[in-house]
Amino acid sequence: MSKFQEKRPRSFTEFVAFVEAIQKKCTKSLWYRGCSDSNYRLIPRLYRHRKRTQVNELTELEYQLMTRFRQRSIPFHNKSLENDWESLFFMQHYGVPTRLLDWTESPFIALYFAVMSSSPVYKKNRVTYKKSAAVWILDPVCWNRHALKHESYDQGILSTTDEQIKGYKPTARFTNMNDLPVALYGAHTSPRIVAQRGVFVIFGKNKSTMEKLFDLQNFPENCLTKVTLAKEVLPSIRRSILNHGITESVVFPDLEGLAKEIRRTFEFEV
Numbered sequence: 001m002s003k004f005q006e007k008r009p010r011s012f013t014e015f016v017a018f019v020e021a022i023q024k025k026c027t028k029s030l031w032y033r034g035c036s037d038s039n040y041r042l043i044p045r046l047y048r049h050r051k052r053t054q055v056n057e058l059t060e061l062e063y064q065l066m067t068r069f070r071q072r073s074i075p076f077h078n079k080s081l082e083n084d085w086e087s088l089f090f091m092q093h094y095g096v097p098t099r100l101l102d103w104t105e106s107p108f109i110a111l112y113f114a115v116m117s118s119s120p121v122y123k124k125n126r127v128t129y130k131k132s133a134a135v136w137i138l139d140p141v142c143w144n145r146h147a148l149k150h151e152s153y154d155q156g157i158l159s160t161t162d163e164q165i166k167g168y169k170p171t172a173r174f175t176n177m178n179d180l181p182v183a184l185y186g187a188h189t190s191p192r193i194v195a196q197r198g199v200f201v202i203f204g205k206n207k208s209t210m211e212k213l214f215d216l217q218n219f220p221e222n223c224l225t226k227v228t229l230a231k232e233v234l235p236s237i238r239r240s241i242l243n244h245g246i247t248e249s250v251v252f253p254d255l256e257g258l259a260k261e262i263r264r265t266f267e268f269e270v
Contacts (some may be wrong), residue, residue: 004214006226010233012240013112015135018227019107022137025222028156031103031138031183031199034114038134038228041209044045045097055177055205062098063171069096077080079189084170085160089186092200093193101181101210103138110135112246114229115238123219124267127238137225138210140183146219147180157199158184158195168202171172178204180213195253 006222008224009015022032033042052061069091070081081087092100104110114133121128141156148164158165181203188194206213214224248261263269 004211004224005224006228007223008228008230012237012244015086015111015227015229015237016107019137022222022225026139026254028139028141029105030107031105032105032107032110033101033136033138034112034117035136036114036117036119038132038226040134042101042103042136043207044099045095046099046246047203047207050095053207053210055129055207058099058207059177065096065098066091066170069201075252086187086189088170092186093190097202098170101201101203103199103201105199106240107135107137108244108246109196109251111237112241114252115234115241116248118234119233120269127235129234132134132231133229133234135226135227136231138183138201139223140201140254142220142223144182146217146223147182148178158182160184160186165202166172166203179206180204180217181210191253192251196251227237245267 007018009018019030030174043190044066046058046062047110049058052058053108066084066087070087073081077090079086079090081090088098090102092102104113114135118129118131118133121130144156144158145153151164153164160169164178165182165184167176168182168184184200184202186198186200187192188198201210203218210224211226211230213219249257249265252260
C-alpha cells in the first residue's frame, strides 16, 4: 500500500530547497495547496455536507446550487453563465460548495495561504500559533494517468473540452461519472484566480479524501506529498513570506487585498 511522504521544513529556505528537490524528480510542473490546519483533509466543500452523504444526493445538490446561483446572481455580474463549467468555476470562486478543490501552480502562493490563513495569537507584539499548517504538493500528470489508467490515459492535465472529463461535467448523469478525482485546468474568471495561478482538482463518485485515495489506490510514489509546517516555525516563515514580497495585495490584486496589506503594515493586527 502506498503512503505519501511527509516533510517538516524548519524555515522558508528549507521549504524552498525541498520544493526544488522534488521538482527535479518531476518532468512536469507541480501543483500546491496551502492549508492553515495540517489536519485539514483534501476533499471539496460539497462532499462535506453534514446530512447528504450519498454521491447521487450530492450531485443533485450541486445541480440545485448551480440553478439557485444562476437565478440569484444576475444583478451582481455581467457574465452569461450559460456554460455549466464556467458556472461551476465562478461558483467556486465565491465560495459556493462544488466538487472542485482549489490548487495553485505557485509554491509561494500555497505557502502564503498556509501561513497567512492560520489564526495567530498576539501577546505583547509576539505572534504565536495554536495549530500547525501544511502545504500539499501534487504531481497532476502522474495523478491523472493513474486515476484514468482504466482508459489507458497517457496525457497530462485535463481541460473542460477533453473526452475524459465529460463524466465529471456539472449536471451530468451520476451513472456516467468517473470514480477518482482528476486534475483540471479551469476558466480564469477573475483577476484573483490569475494572480493566484489557480488550478483545480474535480472529484468523481468516490467521496474519499485525496490522501486516502492515494493509499487505497496505490498511486505512484511522489505523486502526492505533504509538507507540514510546525506551529513553532510559522512566525519566522510568515516574516520570510512578507519580506519576499508575497503580500496581500499581490495575492488579492484588488482594493480588499490592498486594505488588508495596509492594516497589517500599520500594525492593526495586534
